[in-house]
Amino acid sequence: MQLTLDSINIGYPQKHEDLVVCEGIQFSANAGDLVGVIGSNGIGKSTFLRTLAGLQPPLKGAVSLDGKNIAVLSPKDLSRQISVVLTDPIATKNLTVRELISLGRQPYTNWLGTLSKDDLIKINQVLSMLQLEDIQNRICYELSDGQLQRVMIGRALAQDTPVIILDEPTMHLDLVHKVQLLKLLGSIASELQKLIVFSTHEINLAIQLCSHLLVMTKNDTRFGSPDALIKNDSLQQLFPQKEVYFDPKSKSFTFEATS
């Protein structure tokens, strides 16, 4: 399984001139990779992830899965290839954890959405893997942000797709839960051989935990392993130097306490 972008432009079509958010993004990742997308606010991370997930078309170029353009896949076929965890809150939180995760099985169920034996096995696997069994009958509005985020990841896992895309999964979480969550994503990627792409502002954590990073800046985007990106100075350009700078020795961003 390989996901490739061949120099795509992302953005929004407009009447006169398209609003281009980012140009010429090159990208290629395989099953088992954990890819972090980093960049400052408003640089187009969410637009990029939505394009990658097929929720909006690229302005130029194509997103290909094993050499096949995802734009030509039917919605149903695409739903068996790519699952998403988005930042927008779900429309209703009046669902139990189990019901919410079961909705991930929709691409496989019949016209009424009846769960088969296989579906139930899959759902139970997801519940035990994410340690959600104890709260499976709780209603989602009772959950903490961290729990709800795990449940949403569980829903994506239940969809059983080779690619999972997450938009800022660490938002609203404290440091412990951030580390836990990213480690969980890493183990899902390596153990289940899935390709996970996520955006985050936790750059220091992403450098340590991701196999690849996509660094988005105003002028260009670079893709590679964290070490390679540190070597070719890509990370230094992420933010204006006078605010924060990258320290290659500690592999983290830091700043001067006194200005």
Add this chain to the structure above:
Amino acid sequence: MFLFLLLCLCFLLNIGLGSVDIPFSDILKSIFSAETQDGNTAYIVRNYRLPKAFTAILVGAGLSLSGLLMQTLFRNPLAGPFVLGISSGASLGAAILLMGGALLGGAVATFFSGDIALTLAASLGSFLVLAVVVYVASKVRDTLALLIIGLMFGSLTAALVSILSYFADSEELQRFIFWTFGSVGNLSWSQVGILGICVIVGVLISIGLTKTLNSFLLGEQYAISLGVSIARSRFWIIIATGILAGAVTAFAGPIAFIGLAVPHLCRQLFGSTDHRILLPAVLLYGPILLLLCDTVAQMPSSAYVLPINAITSLVGAPIVIWLLVRKRKMIF
């Protein structure tokens, strides 16, 4: 099962009580046996009370289901069957017919003054507004914008209606006001049949949409990622609502609160938002509630019949308030 029995009970209660006291055994006899011992009783039951009870069932089911569809589509607990301007379209149709006689010319007005014409005008009006909304829905991608556009269409038609009422004479105005009170009575068997077909079509479309409706619970983006075609699903949900609410309003007038209250009642009672449970639930609860409202509206054993719209509001509004107070939030 229990609900179904409750529905049957309400059905019998509704037939059993009316302006004329009829012993219960006589009612059963007039329904089930061909021989009639008393012509009047049988006539009242067969041609007045039975069609009225069936109409109440169809109206209750149709309104509740379209309310459920709208609340799920717009992900808004305040949405009801009439948010797309359907009822205002119907009242515009009715208003033009009843009060725009001067505009149409005298001869046309007298020709079109029957009850069937009223039904026809109301359905034409609601479908006209609905057609515009469906067209706009294909242009506008934002569902919330669609909701507001529906409300604006409602205001526009309401404004036209008030202009018409200003110039109408008192008799015409009275007829129109009576129509807005709503009524499940006065339908012939053939009209009940047409209403029945419309409601059944709407129910069948909705059953086909069950899975899609469940995916809408997560929001549109998630629904797309689950393989749902948003444009097509939205089109069918609007069509189903239009058929259900349009037909009901055309035959029974704009009946308030049933479509809003019943889906909430069912969500609370069944503790679920799964449409596989909610769909049959609203189809049973809607009729039960409306049969009860209608039974109250007839004021058993008296000659008065209250406007059903007043009763549904009197029953519906406290239900919504009670749900809110008890649960402290309107879960959706």
